[in-house]
Amino acid sequence: MKSGSSLERILESGQFAVTAEAGPPKGSSAKVIQRKGELLKFCCDALNVTDNQTAIVRMSSLGGCLLLKELGVEPVLQMVVRDRNRLALQGDILGAAALGIRNVLCLSGDHQKFGNHPTAKGVYDIDSIQFIQMVKTMRDEHKFLNGEEISGDVPFFIGAAANPFADPFEFRVIRLAKKVNAGADFIQTQGIFDMARFTEWMKMARDKGLHEKTHILAGLIPVKSVGMARYMRNNVAGLSVPLEIVDRMADAKDPKEEGVKICLETIEQLKEVEGVHGIHVMAVAWEDIVPRIVEEAGLMPRPVV
Amino acid sequence: MIVAKRKPFEEIKESVVGAKRILVLGCGTCVAVCLSGGEKDVAILALQLKMALKLENQDVHIDELTIERQCDREFIEQIGTRVNPDDYDVILSMACGAGVQLLSDVFEHKVVLPALNTTFIGVAEKLGVWSERCSGCGDCILGKTAGLCPIARCAKQLLNGPCGGSVNGKCEISKEVDCVWQLIIDRLTRLDRLEMLEEIFPVKDWSPAGHGGPRKMVREDLKL
């Protein structure tokens, strides 16, 4: 075991994993994150705590992770290189290790221009792939980026993001391979609506044998309304929402029900894709729906490891 | 070239409040080429200032002068052969930030003010359009990135791009901005060298990029 996290044990034992997102509040209330933790505790194997997601300042991911851990929920520490240089990243990795956090997701982060501090200076000292490599070296060789020795263990299950829907498509699997070579033990993908493109990407990944070197968790975004579907289709760079999905949402008498239906159909299809080892549900501002989706997808009860 | 853009007129006017004699000083090199601080631009700004100040009944004398380069002492020292610097209480420089600072060094007792915002090292794409190409990072990587710089041109300075926001060749920050990583991939594909990108690009040493403190270049062989 690299980290001993439940997520690692579930994936390494060949079981289908379920993770979800628990975004911290724009404030200091522990309750917000605790409520999400309680809600999702029994239907997920680990919860990702986002890191100033979409460049909007929120409670730190590390703080959120610790609150979840205190509840007995396993956190995934999301970290973006937009806000921290190599010193801060390594320091936070050690702090998280000391606090018993065992999963980390290494990200670039959305550009600060999108957030609520668009005049901020972006850091981008290292990129997400170099970050993955750095954490792997800290874990496996007990060495900092500069080669100095680290005292103590840094047991992390290292995650990375992948977006099969960004361009150029042919390069997406090469970039996945770079992340796997850098040390990504698991991958959480962008939300999937365009199944044709996802299966094509998975095929390319399998051709390179990547599905055997890393655990790919397929991303899902439950859609609440036609407005949300349209917004994602037109305004979110790197998200591919086919017109068919928008139409289904527009025609639905009960859009929320339709959203759940779409999500469940997607999960059914994903289960059949060779190399998909789990799902990652990003129900931003609709966390309440996650237990139902996991239940109706036939993924309950969650394994105890 | 160094590309610069004139500051908003109101800001310039505000900055010279109280001055009685102003020298608007242009620079004949980069900023003249990008049509911000050359002879013509000096004439326009001087005229605008004269008119605006006159409307406010302010009695201000304004002269114009453009020298070859404000980033070179040799040219700055020639100013004295054409005007008497002591005649002015403000020198309004239309050079890049380097020029403004060298003027301040030379004219120790004079107020030197910038009329331009220095923006980037770039190229003239077409008439009226300039764009950034170089960040002056001090350790050129163009040989490894198909001659296209991700430090100057990727919004996240990724060395292992493109990120997940690259769509239809455009950057996630705007549909108006090319994703340089798409351009790099296209170019390497044309050159049949795409495999270059399979290697992980190592972490960059930012110390020559200015993070090691202000930079200086010394050529012993040229020193007098």
Ligand code: SF4
């Ligand atoms: S879209 Fe391209 S240029 Fe923009 S931040 Fe991502 S990799 Fe860089």
